[in-house]
Amino acid sequence: MAKHDLVGGSLWEQYSSKVTQRVINPSFMGDLTEEDAEKKGGKLIIADWGAEVCGDAVRLYWIVDPDTDIILDARFKTFGCGTAIASSDVMAEMCIGKTVDQVLEITNLDVERELRDEADKPAIPPQKMHCSVMAYDVLKKAASIYKGVDVSRLEEEDIVCQCARVSLKTIKDVIRLNDLKTVEDVIHYTKAGAFCKSCIRPGGHEPRKYYIENILREVRMEMEKEELSQHLEERDFSSMTLIQKHRAVEKVLDEVVRPILILDGGNVEVLDMKEHEGSTEVFLSYLGVCAGCPSGQTFTLKKIEDALQENLDSHIRVNIV
Amino acid sequence: MERIYLDNNATTIVDPKVKEAMDPFYCQMYGNPNSLHDFGTEVHPYMRIAFDRLYSGINARDEDDILITSCATESNNTVIKGMYYKLIKPGKKTQVITTQVEHPCVANSCRFLETLGVDVIYLPVNEDGIVDGKILREYIDPDKTALVSIMWANNETGLIFPIKELCQVAHENGALFHTDAVQAIGKIPVDVQDTGVDFLSFSGHKFHAPKGIGGLFIRKGRDLPPLLHGGEQMAGKRAGTVDVPGLVGMGLAMELAVSNLDYESTEVRRLRDILEDAILAIPDTIVVGQRKIRTPNTILASIRGVEGEALIWELNRQEIAASTGSACASESLEPNPTFVAMCVDDQLAHTGIRLSLSRFTTEEEIEKTIDVLKASVERLRNISSRRP
Structure with a gap:
């Protein structure tokens, strides 16, 4: 709560002028028929998403060129608020000229960005974001119909929020894409949990298999782990701690060196590592057949050192104990 | 006007x-x-x-x-x-x-x-x-x-x-x-x-x-x-x-x-009823609650296939102020508790529009509202994927 929140009822004031324009005059509103498809030499796809019960529903029409997978034309109809009309209109426009696979990369955020007047000012208030998430879902649906892959799978997805029919995958995707941090954000963006609230946390009207609170915690944990490991990978070897260096060396051994040694019935283990005047000394011991192999001190040693130097740092010296 | x-x-x-x-x-x-x-x-x-x-x-x-x-x-x-x-x-x-x-x-x-x-x-x-x-x-x-x-x-x-x-x-x-x-x-x-x-x-x-x-x-x-x-x-x-x-x-x-209670129960009610009858003349619409047990100035209507916020936006654009109990228009995304409690058809929870008159409302205003409302419903039903 702060100065800017003290005047209420500002929902419509937060819409960009592009949103307003599209609500008043949607250019891609309408339908496409088999006849239209025939004229353009494409295949007609009709996909539905959402339900009137939830307050938003959209129907997307495509004509797709079966040879190139390029979407030749797109139209929409929607039962929904202004944002649903505007975001569906942008979504339909964004489809035209793209292949079905390219369209699958369009996210709710892309649709929202397209509606912005200024690059860093959101086009719609956060609680309206679910309307563009709906765009993302209907695109997935249309693509699955076109590809003939498991439309039924979409229906049998793990549904977290029964009221708004929001799937586990959608919630996880939306958390990742928008870097959501609070349960309230997830509710605003996906609409999951906005109705009977049973799926927010245990103890609601009815027990659920999944709870938004837990999903958010798990996804955030995964994201943190990924970020950490990415950091490690991106980090300069020379600035790592000795434990991190050890892990990095083990990783290269696992990925590059050991698969070859194991093929011959041998292996290698790290006995110790030392840092010495800017270089890193790695002490290895051969196992299995490698232990008695004559090339162990020459060719094999060189190959292991090269692999570590190439993947990590040129100042690594390998010593066989 | x-x-x-x-x-x-x-x-x-x-x-x-x-x-x-x-x-x-x-x-x-x-x-x-x-x-x-x-x-x-x-x-x-x-x-x-x-x-x-x-x-x-x-x-x-x-x-x-x-x-x-x-x-x-x-x-x-x-x-x-x-x-x-x-x-x-x-x-x-x-x-x-x-x-x-x-x-x-x-x-x-x-x-x-x-x-x-x-x-x-x-x-x-x-x-x-x-x-x-x-x-x-x-x-x-x-x-x-x-x-x-x-x-x-x-x-x-x-x-x-x-x-x-x-x-x-x-x-x-x-x-x-x-x-x-x-x-x-x-x-x-x-x-x-x-x-x-x-x-x-x-x-x-x-x-x-x-x-x-x-x-x-x-x-x-x-x-x-x-x-x-x-x-x-x-x-x-x-x-x-x-x-x-x-x-x-x-x-x-x-x-x-x-x-003005007499005026309210006669004239305001008469204007309300004119507006209400006109809404009900549009196919697939309902008004919640019997007239005889309602305040004489209020209409809560549901127009199938037309989302509430989209309709009040459309009316606002044409300088008519109404309100909606629709989930979309509130900060919380909560469906209208009155609808939920009344067990009105689920689909209607998002199509509610409330028109409430006062003793300052004129017949001319009601006539204009009827015209604008009809045209707006027509336009939004055209856009709607759930046209009845």
């Missing part, structure tokens, strides 16, 4: 006569009524007139209190929290009964009591959309129930609750009765003696007084601890310097509201 205001259940235009009556109390007679000097005392006669008008407007007796508050939200909070300190905290009673369709100020005050360990029952409505004595009788418990709080008329639907009957059931079971009469004052007769209510809340800006002023009727002998502690204003029952211009304005607004 000027823009058209059909959202009178949200707030109303200040009657120009009311504004004029308030004017002298800003720059001429601006004294604090608690002061001993002339600046203070010269406003007393005007305040007395205002109180006379308020007392007479709801038929209160001189020995009863009508506290001047800042709004009905404050009045409702005073009663609900006051009852907690008076009867529940000392352990005399344990329960409050209200309904599932109350205004948020009653609903959320009750939720707050729940956090303090109070047992709160939210009564369901019957198929007519109201709570009647039969439903209340099922839940009320003479040993537990301290307070029954039920609105006189619903803000969304305009449906009128049988307050006299409900109050009788409460009293028969040893409970006190409070009613939020915000949507009743100025639309239908409100009589605290005939109904026997113990507490009654009202809000000036719903009957052509300004925002920021309200009232709370408290029957003699039903004293409550104050919500606002401070000076000795209102005999210590509601501290804070009284808004003198607001009180004067609300007094006159009450008198005008009561004297």
Whole structure:
């Protein structure tokens, strides 16, 4: 709560002028028929998403060129608020000229960005974001119909929020894409949990298999782990701690060196590592057949050192104990 | 034509006569009524007139209190929290009964009591959309129930609750009765003696007084601890310097509201019915609640295939103000609790549009609204993926 929140009822004031324009005059509103498809030499796809019960529903029409997978034309109809009309209109426009696979990369955020007047000012208030998430879902649906892959799978997805029919995958995707941090954000963006609230946390009207609170915690944990490991990978070897260096060396051994040694019935283990005047000394011991192999001190040693130097740092010296 | 205001259940235009009556109390007679000097005392006669008008407007007796508050939200909070300190905290009673369709100020005050360990029952409505004595009788418990709080008329639907009957059931079971009469004052007769209510809340800006002023009727002998502690204003029952211009304005607004009740039940009702008939003439539309048990100014309609917020946007663009209970238009995305409680078809929960008239609404405005509404529904049904 702060100065800017003290005047209420500002929902419509937060819409960009592009949103307003599209609500008043949607250019891609309408339908496409088999006849239209025939004229353009494409295949007609009709996909539905959402339900009137939830307050938003959209129907997307495509004509797709079966040879190139390029979407030749797109139209929409929607039962929904202004944002649903505007975001569906942008979504339909964004489809035209793209292949079905390219369209699958369009996210709710892309649709929202397209509606912005200024690059860093959101086009719609956060609680309206679910309307563009709906765009993302209907695109997935249309693509699955076109590809003939498991439309039924979409229906049998793990549904977290029964009221708004929001799937586990959608919630996880939306958390990742928008870097959501609070349960309230997830509710605003996906609409999951906005109705009977049973799926927010245990103890609601009815027990659920999944709870938004837990999903958010798990996804955030995964994201943190990924970020950490990415950091490690991106980090300069020379600035790592000795434990991190050890892990990095083990990783290269696992990925590059050991698969070859194991093929011959041998292996290698790290006995110790030392840092010495800017270089890193790695002490290895051969196992299995490698232990008695004559090339162990020459060719094999060189190959292991090269692999570590190439993947990590040129100042690594390998010593066989 | 000027823009058209059909959202009178949200707030109303200040009657120009009311504004004029308030004017002298800003720059001429601006004294604090608690002061001993002339600046203070010269406003007393005007305040007395205002109180006379308020007392007479709801038929209160001189020995009863009508506290001047800042709004009905404050009045409702005073009663609900006051009852907690008076009867529940000392352990005399344990329960409050209200309904599932109350205004948020009653609903959320009750939720707050729940956090303090109070047992709160939210009564369901019957198929007519109201709570009647039969439903209340099922839940009320003479040993537990301290307070029954039920609105006189619903803000969304305009449906009128049988307050006299409900109050009788409460009293028969040893409970006190409070009613939020915000949507009743100025639309239908409100009589605290005939109904026997113990507490009654009202809000000036719903009957052509300004925002920021309200009232709370408290029957003699039903004293409550104050919500606002401070000076000795209102005999210590509601501290804070009284808004003198607001009180004067609300007094006159009450008198005008009561004297216009006939006009409300004939002319306003006639215009409402014209608009309602025109909406119902559009295929696949419904209006919630029977006309005979509704306030004469309210229509809550559902137009299949047309989302509520999209429709009020469309109307607003053409300079007509209406409101929606649709989930999309609220900050919370919650579906309209009245719809949910009434078990209206789920799909309708997002297609609600509320049109509420006042005695300032003209026939010309209603005609224009009908034309615009028809065209807007046509356009939105064209866009809709759920065209009926």
